[in-house]
Amino acid sequence: MVVFQVLEWTCACAGLSAFAHTVPALLRRRRPRPATVALSAYFLCSGVSFLIALDAVAPAVGRALGDPDRVSLVVHLAVLALTAAQQVVLAHWTYPPARAARRARGWLVAFGAVSIVLVVLFAHLKARQEVSGIEETNWRQLGGGGYTVYLCLLFGALAVGQVETVRLSWRYARMANRTWLRRGMAAVVVGGSLCLLYSLLGFAEVAGHGEAMAKVDLLRWLVGDLGAALEIFGWTVPTWGRRLSALAGWVGRYRAYRRLRPLWAALYEASPAIALDPPRSRLGELVPPRDLRYRLYRRVIEIRDGQLALRRCATAPDVADGERRAEDEAAALWTALRARQVGGAPVAVGVPDVGDAHGDGGGDLAGIDGEVTWLLRVADSFASLANGVNRGG
Structure with missing residues (x-):
């Protein structure tokens, strides 16, 4: 659908542009702050996850990977990575350094373990030829119990990550003393809530049957794309929002000067x-x-x-x-x-x-x-x- 393509192109371009914007800040420091590195990783993984899943890009990526099914696996791993990166950013923004470092390591280990399990499960399913043309939109026709385990593990990890994202973003929004930062964290709260709904709808589809699940599938993709767009907006707006305010102030002064x-x-x-x-x-x-x-x-x-x-x-x-x-x-x-x-x-x-x-x-x-x-x-x-x-x- 056109709406999905527009949203996905927007998220891909926004994520990769935000990543490019963070690169100079990383290069200027010999030892960049962990939160800056994690935020940069979030933008990169977000942009890549949308880019390689686009209808115009996915076939070429599948050929490069040697198997079209691997595109979905890479997308899933990128989404897990960006979810983990969010936890690292919020941990360092919310907690004292020592506690933040411990929590960040814990999240990285947990999501890393889930990623390894998904790769092993995927390889096992491919070896047994239980998966062919693996796509989340047609898993109801696969009939393989192994892929059900795969999806439940994926949605479960994403749901846990988004619950923590919403919780810490809400907490940090109340602590922040800058207007655009508060607005950004509020957008992350809303976006994270929609991404959590995406995971819950995924569970519903795994358990459900019949044509009604097709409508649930469309809703799941819509809330997922909107949630991702809001999260990217929330993480980037503290930077460009200040510039927007500065531009508005300049325009106001110019108009006053003329009047x-x-x-x-x-x-x-x-x-x-x-x-x-x-x-x-x-x-x-x-x-x-x-x-x-x-x-x-x-x-x-x-x-x-x-x-x-x-x-x-x-x-x-x-x-x-x-x-x-x-x-x-x-x-x-x-x-x-x-x-x-x-x-x-x-x-x-x-x-x-x-x-x-x-x-x-x-x-x-x-x-x-x-x-x-x-x-x-x-x-x-x-x-x-x-x-x-x-x-x-």
């Missing part, structure tokens, strides 16, 4: 001395500056300076900052700028003392976000006034 320009330009025209650097052209303003965060900070400071300079042309009535609306401040600035342009006497308008109530007032780069938010509201109202006058003119 503040009309207000800044009007104040600059009235008081050119407020600008530390000469203004760029309108076309140049479209090109994001290299030091965007600093430029946004400077724009806020220069708007503040321009507002203060207007006091020579406007007097401020006693209006509490907490009661002042963005529209009122924009109207006050508009009136003061018009008064300055015509060279009239001071008028009674409220030119705000910026930085007291609506920003942090500290003048530092880290605490400028509140001031930016307020000035954006003022700038939008100011632009509306300017557009209304232009249309009226």
Whole structure:
């Protein structure tokens, strides 16, 4: 089915891409951390298990292995390996080093033993010719008790591993102090739960009979693929999620920088001395500056300076900052700028003392976000006034 092919191609590409991303981190260290090595192994095994099972790839892999049946065996061994790798990662993330090392060794020995047994069982079944065209989707027609043992051992090991994955991921999600890491572990919990359901449905198919099992088989593959995709997502999102947040922050700063320009330009025209650097052209303003965060900070400071300079042309009535609306401040600035342009006497308008109530007032780069938010509201109202006058003119 197309849905399965899309999911499996996605998981194969995502797993191998994540593995490629971890390789530089492994090479940079003479002795990489065990959790990093295990996570890299997880990505590699996950990507390989999906890749070699694809309809477009499996026949060529079968020819290379000398037996098409061996493709399924390799897939099963890769799935066992990635399940064991998850336990190693979570052990080192959750427990003290000595205890984590003991638990990791225990899981590796256990899954290694299961893998050896599966290989022996597979070889025995092939020697007795009880298996031909071995595929999980047609085991109900095989009728061999040996393969039933094989599948029960496989599903049992996977179920135990996923129960531990869900348990430790949930525990670590509650311990994590980074947003994207918590989200990633939550995705692993959901994915691991679906993979556990995959194993339970596998047991149901082994024990079941009749056409109803065909529907169970489709459901099993669907939840298995979705679970694997969610687990890959969960293990990778702490890395690329931070970059996504950084990109969103950059886009927000760029939009704020552009939206503040009309207000800044009007104040600059009235008081050119407020600008530390000469203004760029309108076309140049479209090109994001290299030091965007600093430029946004400077724009806020220069708007503040321009507002203060207007006091020579406007007097401020006693209006509490907490009661002042963005529209009122924009109207006050508009009136003061018009008064300055015509060279009239001071008028009674409220030119705000910026930085007291609506920003942090500290003048530092880290605490400028509140001031930016307020000035954006003022700038939008100011632009509306300017557009209304232009249309009226």
